[in-house]
Amino acid sequence: MGAVIYDQHFNSNELYVIVMMTVGFTIYRLLPRTLSPLQTAFTMLISVISGLIFDHTIAIPPFDLYDIGDNSSYEVFDFISYLMYAPYGYLYIYGFERFRISGIVTIGYMLAWASIALLFEWLGVKSGVYHYKHGYYILYSIPIYLVVLSVQLSAYRAAFSNHRWQKN
Template sequence: MKIIVYDNHFNGNEWFVIGIVVLAFAAVWLLPRRFSPAQTTFNLLIGITFGVVFDHSIGTPPFDLYDAGDNSTYELIDLFSYFMYAPFGYLFIYGYERLRMFEIMTVVYILFWAVMSAGTEWLAVQAGVFHYKHGYQLAYSFPIYLFLISNRLE
């Protein structure tokens, strides 16, 4: 397999990952506590788990629809990038519990988070964190976000 090199410097894509991790974990830290330490840990880990499972499902062979980071192989910052997903899982559950969603509002809430997720992915693409391949487009991620987010509420 040929290695594709997109960049070879510490620059925008690494700073994007670091910035998202710091800002999102700061939001988690600053919010009033609603969950036990075990629940908090679970809510953080579920974001990482979903991110890893789906990134490796569609981002590696046989699909290989995108690369993350500076090249098509994994680097340390790529491993660190999985921590970007942790606070979003927590914040999603936190907001759902705090706002006490019901019926149609749950649908609106899921759509809101799917749009936010797609928007964050778009920013990550602009920063060079993700590089689409084989015709993959951001629009294809939206149904994946809907599926993942709706399954977090079960």
């Protein structure tokens, strides 16, 4: 089966990615530095990597639940679009650290961020970034976001926990 072409022009889907990256990185630059440069790089990198892993897990065969961008095959801009995850992953951990989220509040915090991610995905669908296939529905993304947020927070805690460096 050949590639499905949704679009061949620079328009709303590319503009959406550029705006999301610009807004995200602008907010990052305006916030006071709470995380170290190593924590910042780690958080941004794990955000991009987890986006790539989870998107490629469900967006390619055998699942093939949606396409990204102008057509069903990957283009250079599709890979650039993964950079938009970096500042938002940073903001997720930044808020967690800045507001000292702990205990049961962590669940509410993760649900709030899953809701934000769902809103961004919905805007992405409206802008033509995501094209659902095979009966995929936006609400199916909720557990995926919860897993991604859990993995990101767990990896951050494992890498930067104060208790990690203490000898028993």
